[in-house]
């Protein structure tokens with residue numbers, strides 16, 4: 001089976017998080033057909049709610065060098081407005097259209113097909129597959145449980161390739177070598193309610209909150225490590241419980257999402273957020289951290305990936321740390337991580353699609369990468 005057919009097969013599974021709809025089973029069947037050992041692992045979320053289906057698989061006969069491949073089989077909901085059925089995997093004008101085509105069933109299909117072709121010859125090492133079913137919901141269980149299991153069984157890879165969509169205009173033109181960290185700050189503002197015509201009687205929670213948000217949005221962030229884009233803080237939500245145009249609200253709240261390079265630790269950012277609130281009355285803060293900034297330090301892995309791209313399609317990829325966080329933020333604590341996958345221009349959009357040529361090239365790049373890695 002080629003990567004396009006396999007990707008189409010996976011798109012037809014409606015694996016909107018946390019549903020699996022057979023996607024993990026299909027990947028396991030594909031891998032075991034060429035001799036990989038597969039283990040389907042289900043984890044219940046910490047609150048006892050959803051069961052998430054995940055896959056660990058491995059192929060190889062020596063532990064000399066272990067390469068991990070990390071991906072997720074779940075997708076975000078399709079939403080409305082598609083020109084084709086988002087789960088039918090329609091092919092049109094050289095494109096494969098469907099939810100998850102780029103993010104990231106295409107990457108999984110390309111790597112599995114490359115691994116199947118690579119497995120036709122003997123090699124000295126092991127390829128491990130970590131496929132999770134809940135990445136799109138912030139990975140509460142999938143990757144952390146798979147990593148825990150790998151640590152317990154002493155099978156953490158040395159390097160890990162993530163098949164997330166990383167490219168810009170064509171497959172291989174960009175490799176993510178890390179990402180900025182992400183922190184959410186809920187800012188609550190408490191004032192005193194009153195009639196808006198009587199300023200002496202009220203304290204406006206909403207005005208105070210807006211002034212604070214504007215101050216943070218305009219903050220001049222230091223930018224010493226140029227490997228990461230500049231830190232930015234964006235107001236993403238604003239609430240107030242008001243019900244009339246002439247009532248000054250007592251309570252208001254907002255969410256700030258901060259994306260930061262390694263110029264800041266999480267503690268430094270928290271201190272900064274609190275320090276900037278000095279002089280404001282009635283503000284309180286809650287922090288939730290999705291991940292720290294990280295960057296791959298293995299020149300060997302970066303060079304090898306870039307060479308695999310260059311030798312396959314003649315392009316010199318750029319290394320970047322832009323884009324959102326991925327499960328790489330969990331894996332980086334144990335091994336080197338890079339992301340190399342399809343173009344990301346249609347992910348999480350209606351009519352998500354990939355050029356079939358890009359998918360075919362990705363399979364070739366992965367095969368070249370495997371050859372070089374285990375050479």
Ligand SMILES: [Zn+2]
Nearest residue numbers: 103104135164
């Ligand atoms: Zn993804």
